[in-house]
Amino acid sequence: MTFDLMSSRAHPTLLRLATAGSVDDGKSTLVGRLLHDSKSVLADQLDAVERVSRGRGLAHTDLALLTDGLRAEREQGITIDVAYRYFATADRSFILADCPGHVQYTRNTVTGASTADAVVLLVDARKGVLEQTRRHLAVAALLRVPHVVVAVNKIDLVDFDEDVYTRVAAALAALATDLGLPDLVIVPVSALEGDNIVDRSSRTDWYTGPSLLAILEALPVADDPSHEEFRFPVQLTLRPQEAARDAAHREYRGYAGQIASGVVRVGDQVVVLPSGRQTTIAGIDTADGPLAEAFAPRSVSLRLSDDIDVARGDLIAAASSVPSLTRDLVATVCWLSDVPLSKHSRVLLKHTTRTTRAIVSAVDGVLDLDAVQIVAAHDLGLNDIGRLRIRTAEPIAAEPYAGHRRTGAFLLIDAQSGQTLAAGMVGDPLAGEGEHADEWDI
């Protein structure tokens, strides 16, 4: 089965996926099948995989080999690092971050989920909801991935039994409610045999929903910008002077950036942070000409009505909903470094386009992903998710990550080695937007 790659729609969209699953749940087979059935695996790649499969004495072609890119991965037969895969149907292009299940699990899944519109989670129908499943869903909830699609796999191995599926689906739905997942879709599949992957299977006639691919094609891309507050981190000032490509633009002064959330229109009232100066949008420019409105995630250049001081690291925000500035954060972080937090009390904090010095003033605790609760701790090590109090040298417009995936996210960086130490989320993403940082108690 293949798809028609020529677009049937004038403007196909782009959806970012991250996979999650435990060892042996058939994740690689599912990814291989999505790539294969969407014709994204080409003959020479398939030949190479068949050659290696034969060399290893395997009876079947191991599609999992498609996703092992590094020599060490092929030699050891494990996937080490996130691999990015691309496939497309007539209406949509997909970027799939394939996150390995066992090594560096949290680090890889957090990385993949940070940019994902949807997480595709695999559950083995025979095993049902495991502790691992709970951890995967907790990470998706923590990173505020808008959609989670659970493929209940190996449905052929339970004789396409509706009762088995119903029990697993009920347990998943209960978990989703516990974790506050905004959108959970469940589909019974056999990745190996192709049931409900591209087309609905006649062997699961009790299942009335769409196939996995039809679900992925129909999911809304990210959040709807028209329901978000406008946020625009300034990357740099475009001020060409004599170097302008035409004489008409010698006096040009625009602020270049990518809209982090929401919609901006010419004439909108905005506030520039941290200065707090209010002004209006005089123009929205691109190299292709001016726009009357623009929305996330478009890269544009904004002109302001007033001649005020604006620089990289500043945030231009809707005047109707100005974020507050703070130097004291309570945040949830995933520790990504081999060297523990205790060796890094002074760090750099990168938030939107601003990098500032910061001190970790307290460790409130570490998140037990199985129980989904904070337990007391004094340090964070690799793959730990913990709650920290952080003081920054400069005030930043940090907003709760729960409602602001771009302006609520930050990195902690080692100033000496330059290594990325931690992925940070302002507030408690699992508690939702209503929760205030100062209300936490252990």
Place this chain on the structure above:
Amino acid sequence: MSATAQTVETATRDGARLTLDHLDTLESESIHIFREVVAEFERPVLLFSGGKDSVVMLHLAAKAFWPGPVPFPLLHIDTGHNFPEVLSYRDHAVAAKGVRIEVAMVQDYIDDERLSERTDGTRNPLQTQPLLDAIADHRFDAVFGGGRRDEEKARAKERIFSLRDEFGAWDPRNQRPELWNLYNGRHRPGEHVRVFPLSNWTELDVWRYIAREHIDLPDLYYAHEREVFERDGMLLAVGPVSQPRESETVVTRQVRYRTVGDMSCTGAVESDALTVEDVIVEVAATRLTERGATRADDRISEAAMEDRKKEGYF
């Protein structure tokens, strides 16, 4: 460009939702990457060969800094085996954009014996040393490359910001995790960062974008008649550095190039694709990857690209 202005209009509403179309999304992501690098690095440079990916990069860079000029120079590592029409395209494109280009010649290294010709005649792997020397000599700290993750399995694991040590080496097992759109470009003196603004583009995306933006390419990307001979299942052009052996017969075929590199190891594919629209149809229907179809150097082993990248290759 009127084509794009129209796109802005029609892409605005997907049902009741605001949704950017997929080429606009990729373009905005790439522009964001260019601007981050210019804001955070002292001396960026863009690797430019005249190949389609580098041409698209330059086009995106020009859009990112409009109405100002592209604020960094280009660098070409000239193997001495380039297609002449690509070199003339390169010089024309550079003049049209008003950018400066540095050219490092592999031939100079062979002439003074810093490098020696390989027995198989290909000079692709020989580009690494002139590249690393040029980066060190000019103290470039960020180097834009046109690599795409869909090209090759080692590249599928590459970060958008990819740190290189003072030897130019890539350590695939010790890469920085890359989260959200927060890129970490910190590096120590002597180190540099390779930046891949087209990471998330596929071959088909590149061609659709070339069509949408009316981007000019060297003619050899489109079908033309050429004298070729078959070697290792590839069609090689007859030229000063790629002569047929006695057993190989020269034939005239209608061909085009899917990738443009060193003449001695870049194969042509038979094609009737005369226009960019024809190429899009052809790429969408192809059963071979662009490197598998056209690059002898990637056929050497399963890890040929990974090994070259670890040594500092593009």
